[in-house]
Amino acid sequence: MVAFVWLMLVAYAGLILPASSQEDNNKNIFILAGQSNMSGRGGVNNGTWDGVVPPQCQPNPAILRLSSELNWVEASEPLHKDIDVNATCGVGPGMVFANTVLDNKNSSMSIGGVVGLVPCAIGGTKISEWARGTYLYNQLVNRASAALQDGGGSIQAVLWYQGESDTVNPDDAALYKGRLERFFMDLRADLQSPLLPIIQVALASGQGPYIEKVREAQLGIDLANVKCVDAKGLQLEPDHLHLTTQAQVQLGEMLANAFLQTLPTPTSCLDI
Ligand SMILES: *[C@@H]1O[C@H](CO)[C@@H](O)[C@H](O)[C@H]1NC(C)=O
Numbered sequence: 001m002v003a004f005v006w007l008m009l010v011a012y013a014g015l016i017l018p019a020s021s022q023e024d025n026n027k028n029i030f031i032l033a034g035q036s037n038m039s040g041r042g043g044v045n046n047g048t049w050d051g052v053v054p055p056q057c058q059p060n061p062a063i064l065r066l067s068s069e070l071n072w073v074e075a076s077e078p079l080h081k082d083i084d085v086n087a088t089c090g091v092g093p094g095m096v097f098a099n100t101v102l103d104n105k106n107s108s109m110s111i112g113g114v115v116g117l118v119p120c121a122i123g124g125t126k127i128s129e130w131a132r133g134t135y136l137y138n139q140l141v142n143r144a145s146a147a148l149q150d151g152g153g154s155i156q157a158v159l160w161y162q163g164e165s166d167t168v169n170p171d172d173a174a175l176y177k178g179r180l181e182r183f184f185m186d187l188r189a190d191l192q193s194p195l196l197p198i199i200q201v202a203l204a205s206g207q208g209p210y211i212e213k214v215r216e217a218q219l220g221i222d223l224a225n226v227k228c229v230d231a232k233g234l235q236l237e238p239d240h241l242h243l244t245t246q247a248q249v250q251l252g253e254m255l256a257n258a259f260l261q262t263l264p265t266p267t268s269c270l271d272i
């Protein structure tokens with residue numbers, strides 16, 4: 001009898017363990033980079049986060065994040081708390097994005113398994129600070145490589161939201177398009193994924209006077225598999241600088257829908 005129970009336990013474990021390692025092998029990795037609105041300031045006022053986490057941003061055992069120590073941990077808001085350490089972080093688009101991608105019920109556009117988020121955004125950074133060879137660029141590539149280390153997954157896309165800091169000075173704005181394209185191309189080359197989907201956000205308004213120049217650059221990127229969602233019209237915090245929590249929820253959903261559109265649609269047998 002004891003032997004029988006033991007056998008049953010072994011058989012049960014045998015059913016469970018391959019399933020969980022299969023999940024790990026199926027990690028869908030997303031890189032989050034850019035500046036403060038990607039890092040997340042939703043709910044932050046006067047340097048304090050209100051702690052409000054809407055239903056769309058709730059943790060889920062199938063959503064992990066790569067910590068600053070390069071460990072996978074269950075993800076929760078604020079996603080960038082140990083990355084963008086010199087700022088008070090709040091809600092960003094990452095958790096909403098992950099929940100929306102996982103909730104997608106359209107089987108022709110769904111990913112299985114686990115989502116692994118790799119937060120890399122730092123507030124107040126210019127595009128020149130993300131060029132190949134810089135500290136931020138190396139951090140990004142190192143974190144992306146660490147995410148792949150256990151062999152359990154692949155990078156599905158980069159989510160990029162940056163440019164506010166390049167709207168202040170006319171030279172930065174004029175050089176923005178070339179620098180952004182260079183950055184995308186270098187990153188794809190270094191991640192060995194020449195057509196890696198990149199979903200970027202076009203800024204809505206800004207502190208600097210050259211916002212239209214930067215927006216034109218963002219909306220005019222002509223590289224395959226680079227998509228742009230527009231933040232125009234999304235609500236800002238009383239500081240007039242950052243997206244509110246509700247706006248981040250909308251943005252995360254927009255990013256998720258744009259990503260889901262990049263997935264290959266299965267060809268129908270009837271078409272052959
Ligand atoms: C932030 O501080 C300002 C000035 O002290 C105050 O008027 C405002 O009500 C504060 N906002 C919040 C959300 O606490």
Ligand SMILES: *[C@@H]1O[C@H](CO)[C@@H](O)[C@H](O)[C@H]1NC(C)=O
Pocket residue numbers: 083084085086122
């Ligand atoms: C935080 O600030 C310190 C001191 O200015 C600086 O050395 C460090 O690079 C900053 N870290 C980040 C992530 O911005």
Ligand SMILES: *[C@@H]1O[C@H](CO)[C@@H](O)[C@H](O)[C@H]1NC(C)=O
Pocket residue numbers: 106107108109261265
């Ligand atoms: C599922 O996605 C495919 C590909 O984008 C689309 O053609 C189809 O209409 C979608 N189906 C539903 C039910 O949304």
Ligand SMILES: *[C@@H]1O[C@H](CO)[C@@H](O)[C@H](O)[C@H]1NC(C)=O
Pocket residue numbers: 035036037164165202203204205206207231232234240241242243
């Ligand atoms: C945050 O995003 C909004 C909407 O795009 C933009 O108006 C604002 O300038 C951004 N702020 C920063 C600091 O990037």
